[in-house]
Each structure stands twice: as C-alpha cells, then as structure tokens.
Amino acid sequence: MIRVVLPAHLKTLAKVTGEVRLEVTGPQAGPVTQRLVLDALEARYPMLLGTIRDRHSGKRRAFVRFYACEEDLSNSSPDTPLPERVASGAEPYIILGAMAGG
Numbered sequence: 275m276i277r278v279v280l281p282a283h284l285k286t287l288a289k290v291t292g293e294v295r296l297e298v299t300g301p302q303a304g305p306v307t308q309r310l311v312l313d314a315l316e317a318r319y320p321m322l323l324g325t326i327r328d329r330h331s332g333k334r335r336a337f338v339r340f341y342a343c344e345e346d347l348s349n350s351s352p353d354t355p356l357p358e359r360v361a362s363g364a365e366p367y368i369i370l371g372a373m374a375g376g
Contacts, residue, residue: 275363276311281371284326288319293366305355308340308347311367326369341368 278294285291296314298306309332316323323329326338332352334340340347342360359365 276306276314276360277363277366278311278315279366279368281369283371284322284369287321287325290319294319295363306361307353307355308350308367309352311356312352337372337374339370339372341370342366 276296276298278296280288280290280294288294294315296311296318298310298314312327316326325335327334334348338348340350343357343365345357347354347356355361356367357365360367
C-alpha cells in the first residue's frame with residue numbers, strides 16, 4: 275500500500291481528506307516507480323488527469339514537485355524505483371504544489 279500526500283487544491287479536486295492510499299504493483303511484481311504511483315492515482319481519481327502530469331507527454335507540470343524520504347524526485351526518471359520505505363508504505367510519497375515569485 276502506497277501512501278500519497280496531495281497538496282490542498284488537489285485534495286479538494288479529488289474530494290479526499292488526509293493521505294490517499296493506493297495499491298500499486300509493478301509489472302510482474304517489479305519495483306514500484308513514480309510512473310506506477312501516478313498512473314494508479316489518476317486511474318482512481320480521474321479528475322486529477324492533467325493536473326500533475328501533462329496528459330499527452332506524461333511530463334511533470336512545472337509547478338509540481340515530488341518527494342520521498344526527504345529527497346526531491348521531481349527531476350528523476352519516472353521509471354526509477356521509489357525508495358523501499360515508500361514502496362512498503364512506511365513513508366509517504368509527497369506531491370507538492372510549488373510556488374514562484376520573489
């Protein structure tokens with residue numbers, strides 16, 4: 275079970291409170307990746323399609339960041355395995371809405 279923390283505006287859009295818990299398994303029980311987590315999240319909450327990743331390219335939206343185990347995974351390959359503590363549900367996968375400005 276993967277625990278996902280969404281920013282407030284996406285929680286509102288998905289009509290959830292607290293963490294989202296997803297059952298995610300890799301192909302042939304392979305490693306859990308960001309792509310698999312986001313695919314499962316968008317499948318369960320289709321209203322989030324296009325809000326986290328571009329619908330066509332699958333690339334992360336400019337003002338969305340991904341974190342796991344206090345590590346910024348935003349620029350990592352979406353197919354890189356997530357840390358074991360996230361894959362096991364001990365730590366959450368965090369999606370943050372970034373801010374710009376000065």
